[in-house]
Every structure is written in C-alpha cells, then in structure tokens.
Amino acid sequence: MNLAAMSKNELKEALKRAQEQNACLQERLAEAEKSEQLLKSILEYIPEGLIIAEVPDASIRAISRHGQLLYGRPREAIVDRTGPEVMKEWKVFHSDGVTQAEYGELPLIRAMTSGEDVREEEWIILRPDGKKMPVLINAGPIRDKEGTITGGVLTWIETEKRKQLEEALRESEARYRSFFEASQDAVLLTSPDGEILAANKAAQEMYGATEEELIEKGRPAFVDTSDPRLEAFLEERIRTGRAKGVFRSRRKDGTIFPTEGSSGVFTSMDGNLRTSTILRDITERKRAEQALRESEDLLSRVLDALPVGVFIADEHGGIARVNPAGERIWSGARRVPLDRLNEYKGWWADSGRRIEAREWAFARAFERGETSMNEIIDIECFDGSRKTIRNAAVPVRDASGRIISAIAVVEDISAERRAQEALRNREVQYRALAENSPDIIVRYSPDLHYLYVNPRIEHAVGVPPEAFIGKRIGQLGLPKDLQCSIAKAVHEVGKTGQEQTLEWFWETPVGTKHFQTMFAPEASRDGGVDSVLTISREITSLKRLEEELRRAKEAAEEANRAKSQFLANMSHEIRTPMNGIMGMVELALMGCKDARSREYLGYAKKSAVNLLDIVNDILDLSKVEAGHVELEKSVFGLREMLENLFAIQGSQAEQKGLRFKTHVDPSVPKHLVGDEGRLRQILTNLVGNAVKYTREGEVAVFVTAEVLKQDQEQGEHRRADLVSLVFSIRDTGIGIAPEKLSRIFEPFTRGAQAAEFGGTGLGLTITKQLVEFMNGRVDVRSTLGQGSTFTVSVLLQTAPEEAIPAESLGESIAKVRVKPLRILLAEDNEINRLMASELLKLRGHEIVTADNGKQALEALAKEAFDLVLMDAQMPVMDGEEATRRIRAGEAGNPRIPIVALTAYALKGDRERFLAVGMDDYLSKPIDLEEFERVLTRIGSGDKSTE
Numbered sequence: 001m002n003l004a005a006m007s008k009n010e011l012k013e014a015l016k017r018a019q020e021q022n023a024c025l026q027e028r029l030a031e032a033e034k035s036e037q038l039l040k041s042i043l044e045y046i047p048e049g050l051i052i053a054e055v056p057d058a059s060i061r062a063i064s065r066h067g068q069l070l071y072g073r074p075r076e077a078i079v080d081r082t083g084p085e086v087m088k089e090w091k092v093f094h095s096d097g098v099t100q101a102e103y104g105e106l107p108l109i110r111a112m113t114s115g116e117d118v119r120e121e122e123w124i125i126l127r128p129d130g131k132k133m134p135v136l137i138n139a140g141p142i143r144d145k146e147g148t149i150t151g152g153v154l155t156w157i158e159t160e161k162r163k164q165l166e167e168a169l170r171e172s173e174a175r176y177r178s179f180f181e182a183s184q185d186a187v188l189l190t191s192p193d194g195e196i197l198a199a200n201k202a203a204q205e206m207y208g209a210t211e212e213e214l215i216e217k218g219r220p221a222f223v224d225t226s227d228p229r230l231e232a233f234l235e236e237r238i239r240t241g242r243a244k245g246v247f248r249s250r251r252k253d254g255t256i257f258p259t260e261g262s263s264g265v266f267t268s269m270d271g272n273l274r275t276s277t278i279l280r281d282i283t284e285r286k287r288a289e290q291a292l293r294e295s296e297d298l299l300s301r302v303l304d305a306l307p308v309g310v311f312i313a314d315e316h317g318g319i320a321r322v323n324p325a326g327e328r329i330w331s332g333a334r335r336v337p338l339d340r341l342n343e344y345k346g347w348w349a350d351s352g353r354r355i356e357a358r359e360w361a362f363a364r365a366f367e368r369g370e371t372s373m374n375e376i377i378d379i380e381c382f383d384g385s386r387k388t389i390r391n392a393a394v395p396v397r398d399a400s401g402r403i404i405s406a407i408a409v410v411e412d413i414s415a416e417r418r419a420q421e422a423l424r425n426r427e428v429q430y431r432a433l434a435e436n437s438p439d440i441i442v443r444y445s446p447d448l449h450y451l452y453v454n455p456r457i458e459h460a461v462g463v464p465p466e467a468f469i470g471k472r473i474g475q476l477g478l479p480k481d482l483q484c485s486i487a488k489a490v491h492e493v494g495k496t497g498q499e500q501t502l503e504w505f506w507e508t509p510v511g512t513k514h515f516q517t518m519f520a521p522e523a524s525r526d527g528g529v530d531s532v533l534t535i536s537r538e539i540t541s542l543k544r545l546e547e548e549l550r551r552a553k554e555a556a557e558e559a560n561r562a563k564s565q566f567l568a569n570m571s572h573e574i575r576t577p578m579n580g581i582m583g584m585v586e587l588a589l590m591g592c593k594d595a596r597s598r599e600y601l602g603y604a605k606k607s608a609v610n611l612l613d614i615v616n617d618i619l620d621l622s623k624v625e626a627g628h629v630e631l632e633k634s635v636f637g638l639r640e641m642l643e644n645l646f647a648i649q650g651s652q653a654e655q656k657g658l659r660f661k662t663h664v665d666p667s668v669p670k671h672l673v674g675d676e677g678r679l680r681q682i683l684t685n686l687v688g689n690a691v692k693y694t695r696e697g698e699v700a701v702f703v704t705a706e707v708l709k710q711d712q713e714q715g716e717h718r719r720a721d722l723v724s725l726v727f728s729i730r731d732t733g734i735g736i737a738p739e740k741l742s743r744i745f746e747p748f749t750r751g752a753q754a755a756e757f758g759g760t761g762l763g764l765t766i767t768k769q770l771v772e773f774m775n776g777r778v779d780v781r782s783t784l785g786q787g788s789t790f791t792v793s794v795l796l797q798t799a800p801e802e803a804i805p806a807e808s809l810g811e812s813i814a815k816v817r818v819k820p821l822r823i824l825l826a827e828d829n830e831i832n833r834l835m836a837s838e839l840l841k842l843r844g845h846e847i848v849t850a851d852n853g854k855q856a857l858e859a860l861a862k863e864a865f866d867l868v869l870m871d872a873q874m875p876v877m878d879g880e881e882a883t884r885r886i887r888a889g890e891a892g893n894p895r896i897p898i899v900a901l902t903a904y905a906l907k908g909d910r911e912r913f914l915a916v917g918m919d920d921y922l923s924k925p926i927d928l929e930e931f932e933r934v935l936t937r938i939g940s941g942d943k944s945t946e
Contacts, residue, residue: 054151058083091126107139112152134159186279194219209252224248241265309410317366332382349376361393366406440536494529583835636676659698668705674796685763690731697732736782821866826856828874853882860892872902887917
C-alpha cells in the first residue's frame with residue numbers, strides 16, 4: 001500500500017479499518033483466553049481420563065489431571081508425544097485381555113482417521129508397571145469450521161470405578177426411593193413444564209388423588225394458578241435452580257389449601273432436566289399462626305383495656321412494654337434497663353424511705369424470682385404529680401424453670417386512700433347521726449342476734465340499748481308474731497339481697513304505736529350479706545291520716561257513683577221529653593202545608609237540636625273527665641264517612657254563601673279500624689266551628705295519611721300497620737285573639753263574640769280529649785280577623801283485607817227494597833209511643849203497642865211480629881227483663897229481632913243492652929236517619945248486630 005499516494009480521507013479510512021481489525025483481534029484473543037481457561041478448568045476437575053490429540057500423528061496436546069494419575073507421569077512427560085511413541089510404553093488389549101490391539105484399531109485413531117464416534121467400548125490397558133487396568137473408552141473427532149478433522153478427544157474411566165459409581169448410584173437411588181416413599185411430606189418429581197412424573201404416598205393423600213391421577217392431570221390441576229406467589233416460586237426456580245415459598249394448592253375435590261414448597265432442579269441419568277419438589281400442607285400451621293396472632297392481638301387489647309398498669313420485662317430485666325394504663329398512672333413511661341429503675345421515683349408508704357432501683361418488686365421478681373403482692377408506694381410521676389399505688393410483681397419462667405421475664409401490675413389507689421379517709425370521717429358522722437336519730441336503728445346478724453341498737457329504742461319500748469347487744473330476738477319479751485315477722489324479713493334479705501319492709505305495732509301504756517321498718521342488706525367483702533340494717537319509724541300519725549284518707553276516698557267514690565247515677569237519670573229524664581218534642585215537631589212538619597207554620601216548626605226543631613247538642617256535650621264532658629270513654633275498634637269506610645260529612649257541612653256552608661273546598665290525598669285508605677263515631681264527632685266539631693265562625697270567604701279541609709310499618713309478629717299473623725291521619729281545617733273567619741289562644745281548649749271557654757254565635761264552649765275541650773285518646777294531637781294557628789287553621793293528627797290501624805266488606809252499608813241499603821214490617825212497640829211514654837207509631841205507619845209498617853214489658857210478653861205470646869222496639873225503662877217490667885224472658889222462650893219467637901229504645905246514653909248502656917240479648921240500640925231522641933237504617937236492616941232480613 002502506497003501511503004504517500006493516499007489522500008487524507010483514505011488515510012483516515014484505512015486507519016479506522018485497522019483499528020476495527022485490531023479491536024476484533026483483541027476480542028478473539030480474549031475469547032481464546034477464556035476458552036483456554038475453561039479447558040484448563042475442565043482438565044483439572046473432570047473425574048475421568050481425557051486426552052486431546054491432533055492429526056496426523058495423534059500428538060497429545062492436553063491431558064486431564066485424572067489422566068496424568070492414570071499414566072503415573074507428569075503432564076510435561078506426556079504432552080506433545082505422538083500416538084506411536086505412547087504405544088511403545090503402553091499396551092492396549094481387547095476386552096478378552098489376550099488379544100493386543102493394532103494401532104489402527106485404537107478408538108482415538110479410528111476417530112481421527114475415519115471420524116468414528118466411539119461410545120463406551122471396553123478395553124484393557126497394560127501400564128508400564130505391568131498392571132492391567134480395565135477401562136470404558138469414549139472417543140470422537142474434532143473438526144474445524146469446514147468439517148475437516150483436525151484432531152480427536154479420548155475419555156476413559158476405570159471399569160472398577162465405574163462399577164463403584166454405579167453401585168453408589170444404586171444405593172443413592174435406593175435411599176432416595178426410601179425417602180421418597182417414607183417421607184411424611186408430599187414429594188413430586190416433575191419435568192420443567194409441569195408434567196408430574198412421580199408422586200409419593202404423602203402427596204397422594206394430601207391431594208386426595210392417586211399417583212396415576214396426578215400424573216394424568218399434571219401440575220396445573222393441583223395448584224391455584226391465580227396465586228401470584230406460585231408464579232414467583234416457579235420463576236425463582238427457573239432463575240436459580242432452586243426455590244422456596246408458600247402458595248395455594250388444590251385438592252382433587254377442588255378444595256384450596258395453603259402449602260409450603262421447597263424445590264430444586266437436577267439432571268437425571270438420561271441427561272434430562274427434572275425438578276424435585278417437597279410440599280407440606282400448612283393449613284394447621286396457618287391456623288396456629290392465626291390463633292397466635294389472635295392471641296397476641298387479644299393480649300394487646302386486654303393490656304390496652306386493663307384499668308391497671310402493666311409493666312413487662314425483656315430478657316435482660318429492663319422494661320420492654322408498658323400498657324396505656326401504666327403510662328396514665330405514671331404520666332408517661334420510660335423503657336429503661338434494670339439498673340436504671342430508680343428513674344421511677346417511689347417511697348415506701350409506711351416508712352417514707354426512697355426505693356432504690358433493684359428494690360422495686362419488678363427487679364426482685366426478675367433477679368431473685370420473688371413474688372410480691374400489695375406493696376403500697378407513694379410515687380412522683382414524670383409530670384411531677386404525686387400518687388399512691390398498689391404494686392405487685394411475679395417472675396415469668398420457661399418450661400425449664402429459668403426466669404425469662406417479669407410482670408409488674410400497678411394500680412392507682414390515690415382515690416381509694418382518699419375514700420378510706422373520707423369513709424373513716426363518714427363513719428364518725430354516721431355514728432353521730434345514728435346515735436341521735438329519731439328513728440330506731442338496729443343491726444341484726446344472720447342468726448338474729450342484735451349487733452347494734454341506737455338509743456332511740458329506749459324511748460320507744462322502754463329498754464336501754466345496752467340490754468339488746470349480743471342477745472337474740474325474743475329474749476327481751478318481743479311478741480311471738482313480731483319475732484316471726486322480723487325473722488322472716490331478715491332471712492329474705494339474706495337470701496335475696498333485696499330490701500324488705502315490715503309494718504308492726506307495739507302496745508304501750510299510752511296506747512298502740514305503729515311502726516314501719518325497712519330491712520336493708522349490708523354486704524360482706526365476698527358479696528354475701530354480712531348483716532341486716534333496720535330503720536324503724538313510728539307511723540302512728542300516718543296511720544291515722546291513712547284512715548281519714550280511706551274514709552274520704554270512700555265518700556268521694558260514693559259521690560262519684562251518685563254523680564254517675566244522676567247523669568244517667570238526667571240523660572233519661574231530658575232525652576225522653578226531647579224525643580217527644582222532636583218527634584212531634586217532625587210529624588207536624590210532615591203534615592203541615594202552611595208556610596208560616598212550617599217556619600215556626602223549623603225554628604222549634606232547630607232549638608230542640610241545639611238543646612240536644614248541649615245535653616250531649618255535657619254528657620260527653622262528664623264521660624271524658626271520668627275516664628269512661630272507651631273507643632271502638634271496628635272496620636269502617638273512611639272515605640265514605642268523609643263524603644257524607646263533607647256533604648252535610650258543605651250544604652251548611654253554601655247556605656251561608658261560603659266556598660267549601662275539600663281535598664283527600666290518594667294516600668288516604670278507603671277503610672280503617674277505629675271508632676268511626678268519635679272521629680266523625682271530632683271532624684264535625686272542627687269543620688262545624690269553621691263554618692259557624694266564618695261570615696264570608698271559604699272553609700277548606702285537607703286530609704293526608706302516612707302508613708307507619710310495624711315489623712312485630714303476633715301469633716301467626718303480622719301486626720296491623722298504624723296509619724297517621726292528618727286533618728287540616730282552614731277558614732277565613734273571625735279568628736282568635738292571642739290572649740285567648742292558649743285557653744281555647746279549656747272547658748266553657750268562648751270567644752268575645754260568643755253571644756253572636758252561641759255554644760257551650762265544650763266542643764273543643766271534648767275534641768282535644770278524644771284526639772288524645774286516639775294517640776294524636778290538635779294544634780291551632782289563628783290571626784284575629786283573618787281566620788284560623790286547626791290541624792288534627794290521630795293514629796288508627798289499617799283494616800285487614802278479610803275484614804273489609806265487599807260493599808259499604810249505604811250501598812247495600814240502597815239495593816234493598818224494605819218490605820212492610822209488623823212491629824211491636826213497647827213504650828210507657830204516651831207521647832213517644834204516639835210519635836214512633838205515626839212515623840212507622842207513615843213508612844207502611846203495621847204497629848202494635850204495649851205500655852210495659854209484661855204487655856209486650858203477652859202480645860208476643862198471642863201474635864207473630866217481625867220486630868220488637870223495646871223501651872229500656874218501663875213500669876211493671878222493664879225492657880231488659882222482658883228481653884231476657886223472650887230469649888228464654890217464654891213468649892213467641894225467641895230469635896225475634898229486638899231493638900232498644902232508651903234515653904240512657906252513658907258508658908256501658910249499649911253493652912248492657914246487647915248483653916241481655918237485644919240486637920241493636922237507638923238512643924232518644926231518635927235520629928230518624930239511624931232509625932231508618934235499623935228498620936231497613938231488619939226489613940232486608942239482616943238480623944246480625946253491627
């Protein structure tokens with residue numbers, strides 16, 4: 001290459017190629033050095049004879065250390081010698097040991113000359129020292145990149161050594177097989193791809209599968225492949241050739257369980273890679289670990305929850321752990337070694353001497369094995385405060401008895417010591433109180449001996465207290481019956497630990513004295529009753545007062561009975577003529593054609609109705625105040641009742657020129673269970689008042705409901721749900737003055753314009769009481785001159801579906817054609833008899849009258865009737881007695897319908913009449929609509945009582 005003729009760029013390019021070639025050469029030299037070093041390592045450590053030779057004369061270029069030992073000569077004496085030279089010193093025989101091999105028959109020569117691959121041929125070598133050595137020989141050619149044979153490799157091993165190795169291998173395999181089968185742990189032999197090749201008995205038991213099933217299904221069927229720990233385990237084994245870990249396995253039945261595995265990779269005799277995995281079901285260990293964690297957690301929670309301080313020592317006796325209570329007691333904690341315990345400042349409570357580090361019970365327990373209890377110590381806390389503690393400590397020993405820790409328990413008894421001091425002071429005070437008490441104070445032992453008696457006993461019974469002490473009851477002349485009563489009370493207190501009360505008397509020269517004694521237990525330390533304390537108070541004056549109160553109560557009850565009887569009589573005496581008045585007016589109206597006369601009769605009827613309302617209000621108030629109101633619980637049609645009420649009140653509003661608005665929310669049920677009559681009375685009062693006190697504008701009524709679910713069960717049936725009904729009555733009337741608003745529900749309270757509107761002032765009082773009987777409330781908002789809003793809420797029950805009638809009573813009546821009836825009317829009042837007869841005749845019925853119950857029985861014995869209208873109170877024989885005799889079969893049909901006509905209207909009247917056998921009840925004055933309803937029901941053939 002002419003460097004002078006080359007350009008600068010060409011020189012650069014040439015230099016670059018030279019550098020690259022140099023670098024490549026350096027790399028090859030490095031690789032050659034590495035290969036040479038590798039070959040040296042192989043020759044040094046291979047446990048067989050190994051020779052590397054070159055063509056054409058089989059010159060020896062390398063020999064293993066084991067080969068040198070076989071030749072018995074150093075490497076320098078062997079390397080570079082040719083095959084023929086070596087064969088001059090060595091003789092090689094065929095396996096028969098007699099026929100000597102020709103040079104061309106030797107395995108190495110055959111490999112180098114013909115490229116033959118020789119495998120484990122048996123030969124016998126005669127060493128220079130005359131020793132024959134059987135060997136197994138392997139040989140093969142060495143070729144370059146083009147495939148040309150450049151040399152050969154020869155390896156040999158002594159047959160005897162091979163046999164030893166094989167024997168050792170067999171022994172090893174036998175030991176492995178013994179271990180494999182006898183191992184308590186599961187052992188699996190697998191291929192790298194997870195194919196199970198063998199499984200021992202423990203593995204079969206662990207997986208619940210036979211070896212054949214394990215081999216057939218392979219590893220994936222018996223592990224939880226979703227467990228990331230399994231993937232990490234397998235990756236570790238691939239990377240390092242061994243792995244340990246915990247992962248989830250799966251039994252044949254699909255059960256998942258935790259396993260701990262240890263696995264390694266090895267090469268089998270046939271040259272294949274294999275893995276051996278030892279597995280252990282650690283379910284119980286996991287449970288034990290979980291139990292240990294739970295136990296440790298429980299211990300921590302117990303220590304944290306303990307009200308006393310707990311100090312635990314480490315293995316050197318220092319403070320390792322302090323629970324929260326301990327830190328609270330000491331206002332902190334210091335985890336110090338044993339010799340620094342004096343940082344906890346304490347003084348013996350009895351001597352005041354400072355406690356040194358190793359004097360603490362905690363240190364004595366650890367160093368000397370002492371158990372200490374109830375040591376009272378005054379301490380200075382880490383915040384400088386002072387307390388008194390009760391200290392105890394015990395050593396903790398292992399199974400061999402060696403002390404491994406100590407536990408100290410510290411209790412703050414500062415409050416207890418203050419309490420003890422206070423108790424001593426109180427004992428002094430209580431003794432002073434007992435000694436000077438006006439009551440008799442006695443303490444009894446369980447066997448009825450006097451333990452203490454205060455001086456008051458002498459004032460009561462004339463015996464000094466000293467005479468009682470140590471004696472048993474009865475030894476000082478106590479009456480026998482009183483002894484028994486006291487003994488029984490003391491025994492009962494000792495048995496139950498409950499207080500007892502006894503009243504007794506003592507005859508003295510100045511008369512009988514009455515006492516009341518309270519027996520109270522006095523507890524012992526073990527929780528039993530140690531003694532019984534009694535406090536006896538003279539109640540002679542109280543007994544006199546009780547007697548006076550008893551007499552006053554009897555007088556009040558008698559007055560109340562008289563009042564009730566008076567109300568019943570008044571009800572009867574007022575309603576009877578009212579029935580006549582209203583009946584006659586009704587009859588006169590029905591027959592009168594003159595307009596002026598009808599107007600007068602209308603005024604008379606209205607006055608009679610107002611008077612009846614007043615009577616009813618007074619009777620209702622009497623029943624409410626006496627607590628005699630009992631609400632019915634029957635199914636009724638709520639929406640039907642509201643429609644009727646709105647129709648009546650709306651008509652009255654229209655007559656006054658008022659707008660009348662109503663809205664019933666869809667949530668309001670059609671049927672409910674409750675007292676329909678009382679609910680109608682509440683709404684009639686409130687809506688009627690709204691119409692009454694409104695001159696112009698409107699009256700609006702809104703009704704909503706909310707069902708309140710109840711989950712409780714009653715027998716086999718679910719409890720009925722409660723319904724909260726809310727009624728809002730709004731008007732644009734005169735309103736109520738603020739100063740009267742708070743008293744609007746009081747009896748006889750009326751507004752300033754009461755003279756214009758009239759009324760008794762009882763309606764709202766009765767309404768409020770009835771609402772409260774229905775577990776509800778009534779509220780009012782009002783502005784004088786602008787109007788009022790009354791809001792009422794009551795609680796009723798939902799109606800069971802089976803109790804809801806297919807159609808309402810009104811609907812059924814409308815569909816029934818009433819047939820003429822033959823009616824027996826038993827009524828002693830001539831006017832009422834005439835009025836009822838005329839009304840019934842106008843409706844097409846045939847009437848027969850009787851003046852008393854006896855006449856009614858006689859008429860029934862002679863003739864047949866469809867219905868009996870029976871007055872309750874009549875001369876000769878009243879209606880109740882007559883009904884009982886009819887039902888007993890003494891006259892006529894014992895099943896004939898009987899309806900009571902009575903002026904009685906107090907609590908229990910209806911129930912009493914129904915109890916004697918009557919089918920229905922009409923109170924006087926008779927409501928014509930109610931009268932028509934009863935006649936219609938009887939006439940339609942429905943004899944059942946509502």
